[in-house]
Amino acid sequence: MAGISRAIRACAAASRRGLSAAADPSKEAAAAGLRAAAAAAAGRKGRDREDGRRVQWVFLGCPGVGKGTYASRLSQLLDVPHIATGDLVRDALASPGPHSKQLAEIVNHGKLVSDEIIINLLSKRLEEGEEKGELGFILDGFPRTIRQAEILEGVTDIDLVINLKLREEALLAKCLGRRMCSQCGGNFNVADINIEGENGGPRMYMPPLLPPPQCESKLISRADDTEEVVKERLRVYHDLSKPVEEFYRARGKLLEFNLPGGIPESWPKLLEALNLDDPDNERSAAA
Numbered sequence: 001m002a003g004i005s006r007a008i009r010a011c012a013a014a015s016r017r018g019l020s021a022a023a024d025p026s027k028e029a030a031a032a033g034l035r036a037a038a039a040a041a042a043g044r045k046g047r048d049r050e051d052g053r054r055v056q057w058v059f060l061g062c063p064g065v066g067k068g069t070y071a072s073r074l075s076q077l078l079d080v081p082h083i084a085t086g087d088l089v090r091d092a093l094a095s096p097g098p099h100s101k102q103l104a105e106i107v108n109h110g111k112l113v114s115d116e117i118i119i120n121l122l123s124k125r126l127e128e129g130e131e132k133g134e135l136g137f138i139l140d141g142f143p144r145t146i147r148q149a150e151i152l153e154g155v156t157d158i159d160l161v162i163n164l165k166l167r168e169e170a171l172l173a174k175c176l177g178r179r180m181c182s183q184c185g186g187n188f189n190v191a192d193i194n195i196e197g198e199n200g201g202p203r204m205y206m207p208p209l210l211p212p213p214q215c216e217s218k219l220i221s222r223a224d225d226t227e228e229v230v231k232e233r234l235r236v237y238h239d240l241s242k243p244v245e246e247f248y249r250a251r252g253k254l255l256e257f258n259l260p261g262g263i264p265e266s267w268p269k270l271l272e273a274l275n276l277d278d279p280d281n282e283r284s285a286a287a
């Protein structure tokens with residue numbers, strides 16, 4: 001992975017000058033082939049590939065779909081860092097700096113920050129990882145525009161892109177129900193989703209993920225998880241990020257995964273779709 005951070009910066013600069021290096025589209029791979037490729041990329045025991053690096057995966061999906069939850073679980077399982085650009089942006093706006101006020105203004109209105117800013121933050125995070133000897137990554141929240149996807153494709157091989165999907169009615173409720181403990185940093189969700197099945201299918205049930213008693217009085221919400229801002233984020237996703245799904249579909253890298261319900265129901269099914277085993281059965285069953 002060495003050098004990706006520098007390559008991303010260089011490629012971003014080239015793309016600004018109109019020299020973007022996009023890969024040639026290849027034929028769409030069959031879902032079975034993709035799953036096999038995912039399993040091969042994850043490897044068996046040490047999860048290292050023949051070329052020594054670990055998985056380089058991307059998570060796509062609307063706000064509230066659960067990218068962070070599943071990316072973080074897979075990162076523990078595969079022993080690769082989970083890099084969420086939303087977290088990098090929140091860290092940047094919380095730390096005193098020339099851009100923090102400007103960043104807060106953009107994020108709290110549900111808009112995307114510029115490709116330049118996001119690429120700087122991501123390159124810095126990858127550089128720090130390279131210094132620590134990190135191999136591979138699971139990206140969450142990047143790429144979010146076609147230009148970001150072209151830049152990433154120009155500098156490294158993404159093995160697999162997991163496109164998480166959830167019924168539209170559940171997305172807003174999930175964002176509005178999101179809570180974090182200001183002390184331990186734990187993530188919870190107070191939304192209790194129980195909706196009619198589609199086309200005669202089974203009901204969808206996503207029970208709340210409630211905090212333990214010691215966190216109850218310390219819960220906070222993200223400033224951008226208000227109804228108005230979530231609706232704007234969903235609109236921005238459809239305008240700017242949906243085309244990224246097509247970008248990877250055309251390159252045979254997109255694995256679509258429809259979340260059937262809450263974590264206990266969805267996690268084993270996601271592992272099955274990826275041909276992966278979770279040796280820690282307790283964690284599989286945990287909400």
Ligand SMILES: Nc1ncnc2c1ncn2[C@@H]1O[C@H](COP(=O)(O)OP(=O)(O)O)[C@@H](O)[C@H]1O
Nearest residue numbers: 063064085086089107111112113118141142144
């Ligand atoms: N790749 C990106 N490009 C531009 N802006 C980003 C990117 N990733 C994160 N952001 C900014 O950070 C905010 C929060 O991101 P994230 O935590 O991924 O939220 P979401 O729940 O909308 O997926 C976004 O609304 C956007 O302002």
